[in-house]
Each structure stands twice: as C-alpha cells, then as structure tokens.
Amino acid sequence: MTTSNHDHQNHQATNEHPAHHLASADRLAVHLPGLDLKNPIMPASGCFGFGQHYAELYDLNQLGAIMIKAATNEPRLGNPTPRVAETASGMLNAIGLQNPGLEAIMGEKLPWLATNFPDLPIIANVAGTTEADYVAVCQRISQAPNVKAIELNISCPNVAHGGLEFGTDPKMAAALTAACRAVSQVPLYIKLSPNVTDIRPIALAVAAAGADGLTMINTLVGMRLDLRTRQPILANGTGGLSGPAIKPVAVRLIHQVHQVTDLPIIGMGGVMTASDALELIMAGASAVAVGTANFADPQACPRIINELPQVLDQYQISSIQQLIQETAVVR
Amino acid sequence: MTTSNHDHQNHQATNEHPAHHLASADRLAVHLPGLDLKNPIMPASGCFGFGQHYAELYDLNQLGAIMIKAATNEPRLGNPTPRVAETASGMLNAIGLQNPGLEAIMGEKLPWLATNFPDLPIIANVAGTTEADYVAVCQRISQAPNVKAIELNISCPNVAHGGLEFGTDPKMAAALTAACRAVSQVPLYIKLSPNVTDIRPIALAVAAAGADGLTMINTLVGMRLDLRTRQPILANGTGGLSGPAIKPVAVRLIHQVHQVTDLPIIGMGGVMTASDALELIMAGASAVAVGTANFADPQACPRIINELPQVLDQYQISSIQQLIQETAVVR
Amino acid sequence: MIQEQMTIVRQHQLTDDVYELVLAGAMARLPWTPGQFVEVQVPDPRLLLRRPFGVAALDPAQGQLTLLYKTVGAGTAALSQARPGEKLAVLGPLGHGFPSDFLQAGKQALLIGGGTGIPPLYALGRQLHQQGIQLTSALGFATKSQFFYQAEFAALGDLACATNDGSLGFRGHLGLLLDTQFADAQTRFAAIYACGPTGLLMAVNNRYRDHPHAYLSLESRMACGVGECYACVVPAASDTAATAVYKVCDEGPVFATGEVKL
C-alpha cells in the first residue's frame, strides 16, 4: 500500500477550465489573528511533539505553523502504558499530557525552534488543572518570541482534572478564556471538545469572553477492550479517538459552529489528504491541523501542502482564501 | 478482499486449554426481559428493513432476533436523496425514518414474519414526533404476537422533531418512557443517543421511569461535504455516523452506562465480527445488534453467529452467559 | 439473488478511465434479465458500502460475467487495481431488468446509452439480437477517446454515435441526435431502452413519456442494494403530494418513462 491509498478524493479531474491561478504562494496563504501563514496546514498538538525529530525527515519551514505538544506548568509524566490503541480508521490515545513542563519548553524547546526555524509560527497548546495553572502558562509562554498564538486545551479527555471539565461547561469555559485572555500577549484560540450535546453555547460563551479564535475538534472519548486479558487495552481505560474515523464529526461540528460565530476556526479531525483539508475549510475552517496522519505517514504535512495546488485546480478553486470567503456565513 | 479482511481479531489462538464446552446451543443463548434468544446476534433497526429480502439470502431462523425498521403512526417518506454517504470505516445516513406506517407494518410486515418465521422474536423500533405518537404506536404494535419487545427510538438524528430531542433531555426521556411503559404489553427498551455530554443521567432517568432495558448506541451526528458541488453530500445536510468507525465510542458508552445501572443493554455500533460482538458484551451488553455490517456483507449476521463458538474457544469463554456474568458490576 | 466470492478472470483498461472486468462464479449461471445489476465489495476495507454495477455480458457456459466501469472515486479506483486471481464478494442478480417479453422477432428496438450507462444495454442488446429483434443503438459520449464498445454495438445492428465535441459521429448531446435522426422513434420502435446520466434519462423521459414500452434504467446511491434500507429511493411521477417513492434497487433500476420524477 502506498500512502496515496489513503486518498479518498474524487479521481475525476474536472480541471478543463482551470481557474485563474494566483502565484502559488498566494494561493495557499491564510491570515488569522496572530497568524500570517504561507499555507493553511500545520501539525496538530500532541502528534508532532516539538518537531525536533520530524525535522530530521523534512524542512519544517514548509509548514504553515506548528501546534506544539500541550505545555503545563510543571513537567508531567502522563498516564501508564499502553497509551495508544488502534481502531478502524482511527486510534485511541491516553498520553495524559506528558510534557517536560513550562521551564523546559521555554528554555529548550521553543529556543531550538526559534534558532532553527526563525520564521515558523508556533501555536502553543496550554493545559492545566486549575485556572491558575492555565493563566500562569499563558502569561509566560505568550512571551516567547516565536509563539504567535495560544491554543487553550480545555478539551483533553485523558486527564482526571482540568481538561474536559472546562470544555463542557459554557460558564467555566468563558471564565477561563477571560482570565487567560487578560494575560496573554498573543491571540487566544480555544480548543473545543466534541463530547458535548450542543457545542454552540460553548463556542458562543468563549467568543463573548474574548477568544480570538477556535480550534476544533479534540478527540472523542472512546474505549477498546482486550478479549484476551479482559481489560481495556489502554491502561487509562478510556482514550481519545482521532483519525479519519472522526472526520465526519469534525466537519459537522465545524460547520455548526461556523454558522453561529465569526471567530476564525482552525479545523482538525481525520485529515489525511489535501481533499480532506479542503473539506474542513469548506465546513468553515480557515486553517487545518493534521494529527494522527503524521503517524500513518510521517511526511503527511508536506505531502498535503504539495497536493493542495493540484486539488484546488481540480475543484476550480483559485485560492484557499477564495474557498474561505465562499463559505463565509452572511449575517 | 474477502469479508474476513474485516476481522480485526487477534489471530493468535490461545485455546491450548479449551474451556469446558456447553452444548453449542446453550453456549450462545442469552435471556433478557421478554427475549429468550438462542444467540445474542440480531440485525439493528433500519439496516434490515423487515427482513423479507434478506430471507432470500439465508434462513432468518438463524438470528437471535430482528430489530425491525422504525415504525411511526403514519407512513413516512423520509428525507430527500442522497440519503447515504461513505466515510472512512463508516457511513452517514439520513433516511429520515421512511417506513410504511403502523397499519402496513401490523397488517403486512409483522404477519409475514410470523407466518414464515413463527419462532423468531421481533423487537419493534418505535418512533414519533409527539409523545402521543409514540404511545399510540407502542400500544398497538406491542399487541402483535411476534413482537417480544419494543425499542423506543428517542435518538434518531435525522428528523426535525421527536427523535433526538427526547434523547438528550433526561426529563423528556423519562416522561416518554413512563407513558410508553404504561401502554406496552411487552418489555420496553430505550435506544440511547451518543450525542450527549453525559449519557448516564439519561440512562438513570429512563431506568427510574420503568424502562426494562437499554439499546445503544444510535448514530453519531456527522456530515460530509462535496468539494465539486460545494454542497453537503447528504440532501439533509447532516446524517448519522455508523460502522466500525464508531465502535470505540459504543464500547465506551456501553461500559459507562453498565457501571451505573443494572438494566440489560443490547449493544450496537460498528460490529463486523464475532470478536467485535464479544467486545461489546465485555463492555456490558447482554446481546448485540449488527447494523452497517449488513451492507458490507449481507450475510454478516449468520457469519458472526457461526464465528462465535470458535472465538469463544479462542478466548476460553465457556458461554456468552459466562462473559456477561464475568463483566457484571458488583453493587 | 446469491452472495458469493467471485474470481477475477481478467481486467482490461478500455479508455482512460473505463475498465472491463470479467468475473467467474456460480452467479453467472443463474437466470438473469438484462438490466439487473450486482453489488461488488471493492478491495479497500475502509469502504463499507458495495458498489452497484450493471452486467454488460453473461457467459453461463463459462460461468463468467462482465462488468464495465468508470473510475470516478475511491471505490472504482481500488477496483481498477485488483488483479486476476483475486476474489471479490459479489451480490446479485439484483433489481428488475428491462421488460422485453412483449417483443416479437422482427420488431425494432432502440437502445439509448450514455457513458457508463451502456453496460446493461449491451447485455440487453445481445439478448434481443439473438431473439431476432432489429436493433438500433444511439450512444453518446463527451468525446471520441471516451468511447468504448463501439464495435460490440455495431455488431448488433445499426449504430448512431454522438459526441459533445463532434470528434465522433453527431456533434451534440443525444437528445439532439434523437430529434434529428430518430424523429419517428415513437412509432418506429416497439421498444425504447435508455441508460445513462440523468440529463440523458430526462431527454428520453420527455420525448417518449407516452410510448407504451419505453424504459429508463436509473442510478442512485445505495447501501443494502436489496430493498431493505430505503437509501436509494426516487419519487414517483404521479406523486404531486409526495406520497409515493420507489426503491431503485429492488423496484428498479428499470422504470417505464413517466413513472418516476427524475
């Protein structure tokens, strides 16, 4: 199997009347609060760490941006193993926000990125247990010169406290957003959870509280059991479901939220190909993060970026910006 | 590809110490309110109609039971087409509860089944717009001699009214359950929706209101967009996501609900193989319905039933009943 | 209707994106009506829904049947990679084919096909030809390079071709060709059979609504393929109050003109 097997796109090219082509660079560029991106594709948080090892495979400057692994105030060791399990066209993870902690990220990881890829915008994923944790990390990390935006992770299903609690209650989500907004030097994106009855009140609440943008979706809560051991495969019991399996849920939620708020959305959930990325943009996203696909194909991000112009041609879309405008909701 | 490609099960047979074998029939039998089933496998509602065409392919007497297509008081024509779209390891449907209506089901469909398969238990899936609709259908359909249980569909994501509304609000769900319980001649199972922040309050509310059992899960709300037409693929916009993609969500929700209530659960969501069925039973189900798999393999149900004894051997499980007892929650 | 693992005997590329696939199995020895179809499990296990294809030719003696398909998406792309010797799960015969009992030897019939609509027409044409029916075929494609089975149809009787760009035969769509070359179709042909894109079916439906024996073979997105899931419905034409729909898979795919709302 080649990685192109992963491509569900329509093979019937319809580019008999190619749209007027912009210079390739301009065709892919997108502009979001804090983020002037040469293309809309970035690795999703937790699926790319801090990029160092992927930098051995390709030039990270090809990326629109990087969403780095969740940063917490203190170093975290995460959950017991096994931490990953496979599912049909998806995977479960219960990493549990393992990360080296704010100090190491500020002192080593971000500087390494700044030195080696000075023009690469970083979106810092911030997590915590209490509001104070979140605020402390936002304040510090937003001062790093290459951090251009913060992604507030209020939707991690794999930690006992913080995480999902903030993400399912509009009031708590709004309060946390306001507190972090007050201290952050850079635009603040709130990462929404799909594990709710209605996502719109939460989106509206964080919008009212000052969020600059939204990122969605985080993982769905799932579980797999091992018939041999009669135990869950993940030591944590449940985990977060990601990958192509959840793409229809991501499209639906992005579409729903896009109908009710003007906040820009960075979409994610099951993107494996350029067509998938465009589907999320058509649903209402202004940029797209790629998570699980990095594991299936470590070159997923540059591959998708390289595929984009051709797929834009195929669907007669002159630029990403055009597609974003086309799908804008008139209010 | 052969259908066995769909089998994710562990190929490493561990049957060196085969468990004491019951007579094959007894190994597979399960007993739930109203339902004495020779095996735990039944087609899920909406994926098997009323069984007539599948009866051309195999003897329906092999099945544990049949969950028939949703019945509404009046005939329904459902939604515009396209009504189905494919997703990675899953599908979306927005059939919209098309069915010939209570009269035709009572007058033609159920009698046909009773004549041809007199010993086959039928679980009637009941839907409606108002409480009065549900009550009227429950009252009548529960009098059909081969209807052994009712599955109250309070979780259909594809109709504008009724459906999901009842399924996301514990109070409404409980009131509807009580009203239907009062008129039903047969045990009442409530079909729960996965599209909620917390499923447990709903399960507990319907349990308190007199439900005899639960069935879960109905489909997740999803969407796919067509880049060529710039429209949703489904005419209805959104649809219900089913198939292996959602199995981890089904396992998680069945497990969660099983921890808080003693009500028997008929599990469903992505079952393609006997191992999948056992995974749902291990999560807390006492029987298993097979939906989308019927489309991938029209012989999915008898295939799974035939695979079960061997997979029980492989995992040294003496009977389905043993696995159900093993996973019983001590309260 | 049976479900079986059929073996790929050969697969052959006819045009840029059209393939001929020959499958062997017991199904090919069952009784078939041309216009009936099969549902094929494509060799990509992410794709759960089977793909419906008309049967273009049957060889009961060899136990083989022939499909002709165009690669339009992931499923047909995967199918085009399958190799001889591999097995495919196939369900069939499905649906109701083209009625032809009423036709007597010596009568004239018109086959109107566009693009991938032509496979079931070829099966029908072969049968009618054998029964001594005088056949005329009108086939349309976007352009010459997309044409396939031209020789096969020519061997059955008269053949009129149309291409949008005039690169082969008549320039323009089949509706225009019908108006120009078959103005007498309504009376001349004892039966008219059409299969192809919706535009073609509408053209035929409009022109021969009152013909006693004009038939259209429809396509629809399917799930079960056997008549139990209600995925594939099409509204009845009579249906002003939207009270009746047909299931294309088991009540079709063939309908008389005037019967359904296209």
Added chain:
Amino acid sequence: MIQEQMTIVRQHQLTDDVYELVLAGAMARLPWTPGQFVEVQVPDPRLLLRRPFGVAALDPAQGQLTLLYKTVGAGTAALSQARPGEKLAVLGPLGHGFPSDFLQAGKQALLIGGGTGIPPLYALGRQLHQQGIQLTSALGFATKSQFFYQAEFAALGDLACATNDGSLGFRGHLGLLLDTQFADAQTRFAAIYACGPTGLLMAVNNRYRDHPHAYLSLESRMACGVGECYACVVPAASDTAATAVYKVCDEGPVFATGEVKL
C-alpha cells in the same frame, strides 16, 4: 532516518506464524546499528499506525534488509499477504541499537533471545562475528516447531536452545537455562544482549543488573516511532517517585540492565 517506499523482494514463511520479509531500498545502504528498527505501513488502509520491527539482516551491497515477524494480529496478518513486487512505506533506521564499541576481537558475548526477539540479535550477531567476537547464543521458544533461524545462529558460534516442552534442547524457560548452563555468565561474557518477551527481559535484568555491559531491547506500543508522541514510554528504574520515563522509540529500544522498570 528516512521514509521511503521499499519494494518486497521476497516473503517466505518460516514456521506456522513467522515470516521472513526481504525489502529493497535506499534505506538498506544507510549506516545501521544492530538493534535499530523500522516502522512499516501494513497493507490494510484501516490500520493507521505503523508496525515496528527489528532488522534481522542488512545487505548494503544488494540494498536489501530482512525482517522476521510473527503474525499476532491484524497488521501482521495483512503483511503476510503482501507479495513480491508490492511496495511498503518504511521509516528507519529508528532508535538506538546495541552498544558494542567497547568489545574487542576475541572477547566473548552472549546473545539471549526469545521468540520474535531474535531478529535484532541476529543482525548484531552477524556484525560481532565479523569483528571476531566469540559468540554464544541462548534461544528460547515455546516448542520445537516454533524455532526459526537455528542454523543461522549456529553458524555464528555456540548455540544453546530451550523449549518449554523440551521438544528441542533444554526443557524450561531461558532463565533456568542461564542458571544451569551459564552460571559464569556475569564474568565470562564481556557483553550480554537480550531481546524477547517481558518475562525473558526480567530474567536477564535480574541476573545481570550489575554487569557493566548487559543490554535489553524492549518492545512497546508505538504511534510516531520517532520520539514525538510519548506513546511508548517506560519508567526509569531509578524512578522511585515516578519522575522519569524513557521513550522506547528514540531513547531505546535498547537499555542497559538496571536502567528501566520492566
């Protein structure tokens, strides 16, 4: 580390459930340390995670590398169906292999392998053998029919075999064999290398915790395979307060005895 489409040169079944797979590509010409591994995309597109496998043999001249794997689940089952000529996406070399710089020709080394733990040991054995190290291998399997690469290891030096049922060599697990036949291992061998199931690794870890050059190669469920997702961690042995974990994929898979908590 590179990612490339490697071509299957041949695939060969060694036992009931163990296969030898030879892949060709530029990766085979890179510098490798035995004990490093690859991540292979298996030919089932529903399975997103790559499968890690040790490299059993390298042939830089031919540009080929050999994997040995056991079918234990869906991924390895799919892999076993792949045929020569097909391509597989492979990522490697990954991780840190077995340290051996300290070994001088004429010194003795012990290889301890169980089941599918033996592939990286064979690569190591070949290299050490070439460097003039005196090799002893102790290999364990459940039963005789599961044994593979017996002749290959015998060609590298002394070989002691153990089976649980005594059907080949010593009856009992490898720990007992070590106690019985290699009571002097701690002093006799300048290096001890082990790879296999956790039970085996624990036996070796307990016995040679203080050996200056005893190494274990670990397995762990992986996602990225390159050190960026934290899926594959193992706690450090020093870690009484649970303050340190190692990533098996890039900080391992080889660790010194006493270094990690098994």
